[in-house]
Amino acid sequence: MTQTNDPFLSFRKMRLAGQVIHDPAIGKWFVIGADESRQVLHNADDFPVIDAERMDETQPGWRRSRGEAHKYSLLPFINPPSHTRLRRLIARDLTVRKVELLRPLIERETDRALDELAAQGRDGTPADYLGLVAYPVTVAVIGALVGVPPEDWRTFRAWSDCLVMLTDPRITEEEKARADKAAEDFETYVEELVAERRVTPRDDLISDYLAVRDHDPEQLTDAELCNSVLLLVLAGYVTTADSLGNAMHALLSHPDQFQQLVEDPSLVGDVVDEVLRWASPVQIVQRTAAKDVSLGGVDLPAESTVLVMPGAANRDSNGCPHADDFDISRKAGYGLAFGAGIHFCLGMALAKVELTTVLGRFAARFPEARFASRPVRRESAGLAGYATLDVIIS
Numbered sequence: 001m002t003q004t005n006d007p008f009l010s011f012r013k014m015r016l017a018g019q020v021i022h023d024p025a026i027g028k029w030f031v032i033g034a035d036e037s038r039q040v041l042h043n044a045d046d047f048p049v050i051d052a053e054r055m056d057e058t059q060p061g062w063r064r065s066r067g068e069a070h071k072y073s074l075l076p077f078i079n080p081p082s083h084t085r086l087r088r089l090i091a092r093d094l095t096v097r098k099v100e101l102l103r104p105l106i107e108r109e110t111d112r113a114l115d116e117l118a119a120q121g122r123d124g125t126p127a128d129y130l131g132l133v134a135y136p137v138t139v140a141v142i143g144a145l146v147g148v149p150p151e152d153w154r155t156f157r158a159w160s161d162c163l164v165m166l167t168d169p170r171i172t173e174e175e176k177a178r179a180d181k182a183a184e185d186f187e188t189y190v191e192e193l194v195a196e197r198r199v200t201p202r203d204d205l206i207s208d209y210l211a212v213r214d215h216d217p218e219q220l221t222d223a224e225l226c227n228s229v230l231l232l233v234l235a236g237y238v239t240t241a242d243s244l245g246n247a248m249h250a251l252l253s254h255p256d257q258f259q260q261l262v263e264d265p266s267l268v269g270d271v272v273d274e275v276l277r278w279a280s281p282v283q284i285v286q287r288t289a290a291k292d293v294s295l296g297g298v299d300l301p302a303e304s305t306v307l308v309m310p311g312a313a314n315r316d317s318n319g320c321p322h323a324d325d326f327d328i329s330r331k332a333g334y335g336l337a338f339g340a341g342i343h344f345c346l347g348m349a350l351a352k353v354e355l356t357t358v359l360g361r362f363a364a365r366f367p368e369a370r371f372a373s374r375p376v377r378r379e380s381a382g383l384a385g386y387a388t389l390d391v392i393i394s
């Protein structure tokens with residue numbers, strides 16, 4: 001099924017210009033080569049993230065935007081040493097062992113969502129896979145982990161939808177205003193939730209962070225506590241929901257490979273890796289050059305803004321032959337889908353359990369699944385995912 005506004009098609013055209021490309025219109029450098037992307041991400045000294053301090057130097061007045069102020073207080077936009085301290089803290093709750101404790105919840109939420117899909121898709125009626133499965137499962141898991149009550153999941157999804165627009169370099173003034181409002185409402189909500197947990201602790205991340213905060217306030221300030229909760233809600237489900245959508249698109253547009261999964265459920269891990277490589281949701285990871293550097297034979301002056309594109313790097317045929325082909329037997333891994341280096345994704349273990357559970361159970365229950373109509377991509381340069389993806393399941 002052919003796609004409109006497919007970012008992966010435009011990478012092919014970009015690559016004709018090289019692996020490191022200057023865009024004079026926005027004054028930034030795109031890095032689309034796999035080797036060059038790794039070089040940037042693994043070298044945090046030469047390529048730190050653009051943080052609040054640097055924004056103060058280069059764009060005075062930027063703090064007036066609540067959305068931007070919010071974005072630059074989150075872990076992916078902080079450099080060491082604060083990054084090291086905060087990352088250690090967040091990582092404690094996302095280890096493989098901790099994620100295993102969430103497996104029964106993930107399985108329960110998946111079965112519940114697939115029941116809903118089966119009910120809507122009865123008698124061949126088109127069923128809304130994103131709305132009934134991809135979003136509800138991922139929102140429920142992160143909501144339960146962090147400690148957001150289920151009745152509020154819908155609201156925080158609406159806020160985070162506005163906030164992820166901040167990852168898109170083409171963001172409009174109207175979208176910026178909506179993100180500012182969402183940041184304000186979201187922050188107030190999290191502050192209230194934290195205050196509530198202070199009185200009545202539960203078995204969730206907010207209560208855990210509060211215990212750390214009370215034990216040693218130097219380890220975690222009040223603001224950092226709220227920001228860490230916000231980050232996990234934001235980072236924790238949009239990318240995973242997009243990956244579930246991208247996976248369904250990949251499988252149903254390659255029915256032979258979907259059938260292989262139906263016949264051999266043990267392939268689900270390979271399917272997930274290949275989906276993440278072939279259709280990485282995160283499209284842009286931003287860094288800056290700390291000094292004059294040479295990258296892939298191109299000279300970048302100090303202070304250059306560098307936009308690494310994991311989705312494009314994963315389609316680089318250097319080291320991954322026929323990279324544009326979706327092939328679950330290739331065993332090339334997930335490439336740079338989760339980033340690399342000191343900011344490597346902390347949620348990979350959780351995302352993988354969610355993806356394998358949903359895709360494995362979907363294939364077992366709906367072996368005849370196919371598209372009901374052409375899936376529509378969401379308009380966003382920052383994240384690759386679908387706005388609609390309806391399926392026929394029987």
Ligand code: HEM
Binds near residue numbers: 087142348350
């Ligand atoms: C398939 C799903 C996911 C994908 C593709 C993904 C991708 C990424 C990428 C590319 C980065 C690196 C950003 C950078 O280098 O600037 C990142 C960072 C991060 N991710 Fe994920 N992510 C996913 C799911 C999750 C989940 C489920 C969580 C949490 C529960 C999570 C939490 C984080 C955090 C906290 C960071 C920041 C790490 C740091 O700056 O040190 N992610 N993710």
